[in-house]
Amino acid sequence: MDPAVRAAEALLPVPRRAPEPVLELRDAAVRVGGRTLWSGVNLTVGAGEFTAVLGPNGVGKSTLVKAVLGAQPLASGEVRVLGTRPGQAGRRVGCLPQRRSFDASMRIRGIDVVRLGLDGDRWGVPLPLPGPRRRAARERVAEVVELVGAAAYAHRPIGQCSGGEQQRLLIAQALVRRPLLLLLDEPLDSLDLSHQGGVAALIGRICHQEGVAVVMVAHDVNPILHHLDQVVYLAEGGSVAGAPQEVITSGTLTGLYGAPVEVLRASDGRLVVVGRPESTGGGHGAG
Ligand SMILES: Nc1ncnc2c1ncn2[C@@H]1O[C@H](COP(=O)(O)OP(=O)(O)O)[C@@H](O)[C@H]1O
Numbered sequence: 001m002d003p004a005v006r007a008a009e010a011l012l013p014v015p016r017r018a019p020e021p022v023l024e025l026r027d028a029a030v031r032v033g034g035r036t037l038w039s040g041v042n043l044t045v046g047a048g049e050f051t052a053v054l055g056p057n058g059v060g061k062s063t064l065v066k067a068v069l070g071a072q073p074l075a076s077g078e079v080r081v082l083g084t085r086p087g088q089a090g091r092r093v094g095c096l097p098q099r100r101s102f103d104a105s106m107r108i109r110g111i112d113v114v115r116l117g118l119d120g121d122r123w124g125v126p127l128p129l130p131g132p133r134r135r136a137a138r139e140r141v142a143e144v145v146e147l148v149g150a151a152a153y154a155h156r157p158i159g160q161c162s163g164g165e166q167q168r169l170l171i172a173q174a175l176v177r178r179p180l181l182l183l184l185d186e187p188l189d190s191l192d193l194s195h196q197g198g199v200a201a202l203i204g205r206i207c208h209q210e211g212v213a214v215v216m217v218a219h220d221v222n223p224i225l226h227h228l229d230q231v232v233y234l235a236e237g238g239s240v241a242g243a244p245q246e247v248i249t250s251g252t253l254t255g256l257y258g259a260p261v262e263v264l265r266a267s268d269g270r271l272v273v274v275g276r277p278e279s280t281g282g283g284h285g286a287g
């Protein structure tokens, strides 16, 4: 499609109510390089729900995001995104891929990074738009910058923003086209604890106040635990999805991973998951 038409189309209002469910996986399995990463994934995400994708490193969490985007075919089962096939929902799906950070010398301003969410992948090349469209684009960018709390630094070069500030700007970029489903791959990973809480609260607000369904890959469930509606744990050869308090238990995780997993609750309410899956819940008693 002509990029100018695509950018203009991105500013049209979308229906406020998402088709239900926003995302559905039915007995889904993925194979890469001749190996089954995960299988039997059943997940239903409704409008404005916050879902975490958890599991050890290398289990295929990022691959699940790719499957939802239509960039990774399933070996079996089905994925439906907003009532259509993966990859067909266009701008109604926003995505923040894993580990994107900006070099300190990067001079592009935060606000221009957000604007790129409208312009597509034409990095650093703002599209010429006719006057009213240009104003609508500017207003929408200002609106999402405000929503993520980035107004104070959005005009600075992004390379000079902190990790947390960069992450907020990237979330704004993913939101600028008014998606109904937002996919986030470990967005808290590079942040220190104080920023993790703030960005987690922002993501919770995007779900529960803005009505955007969020599916977020997480390394540690603790910063988002209080905002979550459901979790899905991936394991080699299986998966469990459900409410956090039902799934994040010693019994459920021991059954899923076929090895002893102990879930402990620290006095501050944090969950500590000991044993496999080593990457989740603060693992091994660490932070
Ligand atoms: N296209 C591919 N071809 C072969 N192997 C792949 C491909 N994509 C991912 N993998 C492998 O699949 C596994 C899961 O990757 P990934 O989804 O990134 O895991 P996670 O995000 O849970 O850490 C890894 O072992 C990775 O090397």
Ligand SMILES: [Mg+2]
Pocket: 061, 062, 063, 098, 185, 217
């Ligand atoms: Mg990953």
